[in-house]
Amino acid sequence: MDGTDLLTLIEGNGDAPEFDPGMSDEELLYCYGTMLTVRAFDDICLKLQRGGRIGFSIPNKGIEATQVGAASAMRKSDWIFPSYRDFGMALYHGVPPVQMMHNMFGNAEDTTRGRQMPVHFSWTEPIHFVSISSPIGTHIPQAVGAARAFQYRGEDHVCLASFGDGGTSSIGFHSALNFAGVWKAPVVFLCQNNGWAISCPSDEQTASKGYAIKAQAYGMPGVTVDGNDLLAVRQATLEAVARARAGDGPTLIEALTFRMGGHSTSDDPSKYVPKEQLEEWAKRDPVTRMQRYLERRGIWTQAVEDRILAEAQERVAEAARIAEHTPRPGLETIFSDVYADLPAHLRKQGEAAFDLAKRKGDAVAGGGEFPL
C-alpha cells in the first residue's frame, strides 16, 4: 500500500454502509455541533475583520470535518501541535470561544497577551494545544521531540502534528518525519491537503502522487483519507493513534479537503482558484455530508439544526462582545516572558517606556494593514 487509496466512509448522500463508528448519538451530535461552531466562529471573525474590529482571520470553511474528526480521536492527555487553521480542534476539546476571541482581539485576557496575531492560539488546558507559530513547519519536529519525552517516561500519550500541503515542503516536515521514523516516536502527522498553499496549487507544491506517499521516504505508513468525511478522518486518526500508543511508531495521514474561502481575510482567491474547482468542492461540503449522515441515522431534524446553530452563533457572538470590551494588554507585557526573570537591560528599557508614556502619553497606533 503506498497510501494513495482514498478512505471514505460516509458517501455523498450520507450513507455509511456497514460502518459502525462506535459513537453515541450524543457524541455524533457534539461533533456536528462543533463543526457548526467553527463555521459560526469563522463567519463572525470575517465580519469583525471586514468591520475593522479585528485585524485578521483565517477562514476554515470546507475543512471542518478534518479538524473535528482528527481532534475527536485524541485524548485530553495527548498533545496537539496545530496549524493556524485548526479552530475546530480547540473547540472540540472544549476551549471556550471567548478564549479564542480574546486572542482574535489581542487583549489582556488573551493567553498570548496580545503578542501574537489573531488565530495564533495557545493553551495547556483542557488539552495541550501548543502555541501556534507563524513560520510553516517548525512545530513538526517539536511534536516529535515532545513525543520522545512521552516515550522516555514510558507514557502512552501521543502527539498530533497538523499542517497543510504547503507545509510538506518545509524543512521541519523532512526533519520531523525522518526523526520520528528512526525513533518510532508516538506521533500522528496530519497533512491537511486543502488544495492550495495561499496561491500555490498542490501540483506546483510537489510532483509526488499526493502527500501520503511521502511516508515511504521515512519508513512509516501513509494513508489518504477523505477529509470532508468526519468519520473517515476520525477512523484513520484513531488507527494511527492506536499504533502510536502501542509503540509501533508514527503515521502520515493525508486528508483530502478543500479551502473554500481565501487563504486569510486579506486574500482574494478569485484571482487564482478556478471557479469550477470551487464549485466542484462546494458539492462535497463536509457539514452537509455529516448532516445527511445524521439524518439517515435518525438524529437530525431541522429543529435540531436550528437549535444547535442558534446556540453556536450565540456562543461566538457573546464571546466576541466580551472580548471586544476587554482592555488591551498593559505596557509591561512587552517586556515580560522574554525570559523567566526580567534581566537588567529589559528592566531599564521597560522603565524608559513607562517614563515616556507618563511624560508624553500613549503612543499612537499606526494605520498599517495586514496584507495576507
Next chain:
Amino acid sequence: MDGTDLLTLIEGNGDAPEFDPGMSDEELLYCYGTMLTVRAFDDICLKLQRGGRIGFSIPNKGIEATQVGAASAMRKSDWIFPSYRDFGMALYHGVPPVQMMHNMFGNAEDTTRGRQMPVHFSWTEPIHFVSISSPIGTHIPQAVGAARAFQYRGEDHVCLASFGDGGTSSIGFHSALNFAGVWKAPVVFLCQNNGWAISCPSDEQTASKGYAIKAQAYGMPGVTVDGNDLLAVRQATLEAVARARAGDGPTLIEALTFRMGGHSTSDDPSKYVPKEQLEEWAKRDPVTRMQRYLERRGIWTQAVEDRILAEAQERVAEAARIAEHTPRPGLETIFSDVYADLPAHLRKQGEAAFDLAKRKGDAVAGGGEFPL
C-alpha cells in the same frame, strides 16, 4: 518499481553476462586506471597527513567504482556538484593530480587560495566541478538551480549532485528533490550510500527501506545500484542523464557501497564499525571486481596492472612533491574575493595586517589539530 531492486552488472567473479557496456578497451582501462589513481592519491594523502605535512584528508577506499562510474556518464559540458569524497570524479575528467595536491597543501596555487580545508576542491575546467562546501546538503538545491538555468536557456546539459547517505537527512536534500520534481529539472541525484555518516549507521539515519525509495516523495524515479560495480553505476547514471537531457526530469540513484576507511584521517572507525561488516565488504572490493572483469575481457594482465599502478603512484607522488614546495598564499588572499571589488573597510583591515606583519613579522601558526 519502488527503487529497491539492486542493479548489478559485473558479478563478483568478474563476469558480466550478456551486458555490453559499449566501451572500448581503452575507455575501460582508463576507468580502471582512474580507480587506481584514486587509491594512490588516497594512500599518499594518508601518509602526508600521518607525517604532519597536510592537515587532513578523506579516505576514498571502497567507493572508487561509484565515483568513476558516475563521472564516466557525464559530458564535459555538464556540471558536477560533488561531495568532499569525490576525488575520482575530478580525476576521471582530467583534473591533474597536482592541482588536487595544491589544495591538499592549501598553497598559493590552490584554486581556493588555501582558504578551504583539504579536499574542498573547485574547478571550472576541464569540467565544472563546483566548489565543495563543508556544510552537508547545501549544494543539492544549488544543482537544481544550475539545472534550471540550463533549462531556461534551452541547453541540454545536466547537473550531477552527489552526496552521502547522511546527506539525505539534510534540509538541502528535501528542498532540492522537491524543487527538481516540480521543475522537471535536468539533475541526477547520486546518493552514495557507503553505510555510515561518520559514526551513524544507515539504519539510524532513516527508517526508510534504503534511499532510492525516497524518490517517491518527490515524484521521480529512484534506482538502486551496486556501487562497487563500475559498469552498473555508469549504466544507471547514463540512463538518468539521458532522461534529464531529454527533458524528462530528475532521477535519484542510490549507489550501495561501503566506506572502507575512516570518515577522515582524524576518525577511528574501529570504535564503531563492526569488524564483520568491514570484512564482508572487503570481499566486494570495487577495484578487484573491475580487475576481474577486465581480465575476463582479456585486457588485464599483471604487467598491465604494474604499469598503470606505477604510473598512478608516480603521478601523485610527483604532484605531492610539487605542491609541498609551492609557497603558501600571500596575506592579501585573506581580503580578496570577499566581494568582486575590495570595499573600503576591508582595504583598511588589509593595510593594518600588512603593517603589523612589517612591524612585527609574520604571525605564528598555532598547534591546533583538526579533530574529525
Next chain:
Amino acid sequence: MPTLTLLQAVNDGLKTVMRNDPTVLVFGEDVGPKGGVFLATEGLTEEFGVERCFDTPLSEDGIVGAAIGMAMNGLRPVAEIQFQDFIYPAFDQIVSEAAKLRYRSGGQYTAPMVIRTPYGGGIRGGLYHSQSGESYFAHTAGLKVVIPSTPHDAKGLLIASIEDPDPVIFMEPKALYRTLKGEVPEGSYTVELSTLREARAGKDVTVFCYGAMVTVAEKAAEQAATGGIEVAVVDLRTLLPLDEEGVLDAAKRTGRVVVLHEAPRFCGYGAEISALIAEHAIEYMEAPVVRVTGFDTPFPNTLEHNYMPDDRRVLDAIEHVYNF
C-alpha cells in the same frame, strides 16, 4: 516624473530590469499569478511569462539554494522571501553559501543575486510578520545589505543591486509600501550602492537611520526644528559595505549623534555605528552616542506602536544629546 508608492517603485524597478536583461528571473512564494502577497510582483508573469516569474514550493531553503545555482550558472535571480521573518530556513544557504562562494572558490564561482524581502513593523503582524533582521546579514562578510527609504531609491537601489556582482539582501520597509509616495524617474537608473543620503541637513545633531525609520527621524527633526535644534538626518541606504567615512564625517560635523532603528538594540546594527564613532571620532563627540531602537524582546502585536520607535522617542533622544 511619475509619482509612485514605494511598492510601485519596486514593481517598476523589477519590470525595468526584466525588460533590459533576459537573464533576470523572479520567483518565490505567490509571486506569480497572485503578484505577491503585497503585490510587488504584480503583472510580471503576465508580461514576462511563467518562465521568468514563477511560484515555488513553500521552501525558503529551496528558493535561495536554487537562486545560488542559477546565479552560478549565468542567470540573475531575484528571489522573494515573503516576509523577512521567514528567511531563517534559508539562513544556511545565505550565510554559508551565497556569502562565501566567491571566497572559497577563489572567484571561480560567484552568486550575483538579490533576495528581496519586506521587513519591519507597522502592519499589526506580531512576532512573525514584523521583524528587522538586518544585523544578522550585516555581520556576514560577503553579503551586501541594502534598505531603501524612498520610492526613488527603492527603484534605483534595486536595479543597482540586481546589476551588482555580489549577493544582495534587499530589505523593503513594508510599513512604507503604500504610505510613502514620491517621484520616480521612468526607465533605468541606478543609485550607487554604499553611498549615504543626507535626507535633511542640520548642524546640531545627526540622526543615522534607514528604511521606515527615516520618515520617523524626519518627523522628529521637524519638531526639533521648532525648538531651534537643527537636525541632520542621514539615510544609510547600504548597510554593508557601509560608507564608513561618510558616517564619520556626518558624526563629526555635529558632534552629537542619535542612532535609530526598529530592530532590537542589543547587538543591533546601531551598535556598529556607535562603535565606529567610539573608535574613530570619539574626540569629536560632545555627548553620548544614543541609540533609539526596538526593545530587546520579540515583536508584540497589539502594542506594536509602543514597541516601535516613534517621533516622540526620537525627539527625546535628540533633545538629550543636544542638551547634554
Next chain:
Amino acid sequence: MPTLTLLQAVNDGLKTVMRNDPTVLVFGEDVGPKGGVFLATEGLTEEFGVERCFDTPLSEDGIVGAAIGMAMNGLRPVAEIQFQDFIYPAFDQIVSEAAKLRYRSGGQYTAPMVIRTPYGGGIRGGLYHSQSGESYFAHTAGLKVVIPSTPHDAKGLLIASIEDPDPVIFMEPKALYRTLKGEVPEGSYTVELSTLREARAGKDVTVFCYGAMVTVAEKAAEQAATGGIEVAVVDLRTLLPLDEEGVLDAAKRTGRVVVLHEAPRFCGYGAEISALIAEHAIEYMEAPVVRVTGFDTPFPNTLEHNYMPDDRRVLDAIEHVYNF
C-alpha cells in the same frame, strides 16, 4: 581538586548533571558510541544508556526542533551541534522558536534547553570549522549566550545553563579544548550566569573578551606589564543577558578600553560593548574604544594565524589606547 582540560571539564559537567537529573538527555551527531568528534560526550552512552545519550540523523533542524519539543514536555535536553558552523540549518528553530516560545505563549510553553557547540579557529578548519557566530545569537532576544574560557567555568557555567529555565547557546572554545588545563571541583557547582570574571586586574587599560581570546588577552597583558602598562582583562562569560553595569564599571575604572573577539568585526559582538560605553560612559573615556577582531572576511585556512587576533595585535591596541 583535579586538573582537567576544558574538554574534560565539559564532559565532567555533563556527567555530573546527568547523574543528578534524569530529565537531562544528550544527543546530536556522533555523540553516542563515538563520544562526539571532539570526545566531549565520551562515556555518556556507556554510563547512562542509549536512551539518555544518543546519535541523531544528520539534521541540525531536527536536533534543535526535537530538543524544543522535549523541553516543552518536561525534559532538559542538551543538544550538541558538531561545529558551530553547522548550526545554521537550525537557525529558524533557534531564532523563531526556542527564543520566542515563552513570549508568544504567555509563559505557557517554555524551552529550557542547552545547545552546546564548539566554535572558533585555531585547528586549521578553514571557512566551515572555525566560525564564531555569537553575535547572531546575542542579537536574539529570548536566548542566553554563554562562552566559558576556563575548565572551571566550563563546568560551572554548563551546569548553570542546563539548570536555567531559558534556552542557552553554550559555545565552547575548541582551540582551548585540549590546550587549556585548570583545577575543576568535583561534583556539582554552578557559576552564575550574567556575571563577569576579572581574569586579571589592572588600572590602565581594560580588555573585554571571552572564550579563547581570554588567553590571548592575558598573554598580551603580561607583555604590556613588562612595559609598565597594567591591563585589566574582563572575561564576559555570559554574552546575553550581559552584566552591562559590570562592563561599564570596568570601562570607567581605566578610561581606556580594548574590545577583543575572533569573530568578524562588522556588527560583531564587540560593537555592542563599544556602543554601551559610547552611550553610558563616554565621559570617562580618555581614548578611542578600539576593537581587535577577526577580519570582515570568511575564515581562511592556511593563513588562519594571520586572521585570528594574537597577542601582538592586542598589545598593539593596548599601547595605542594607553598612549593616546
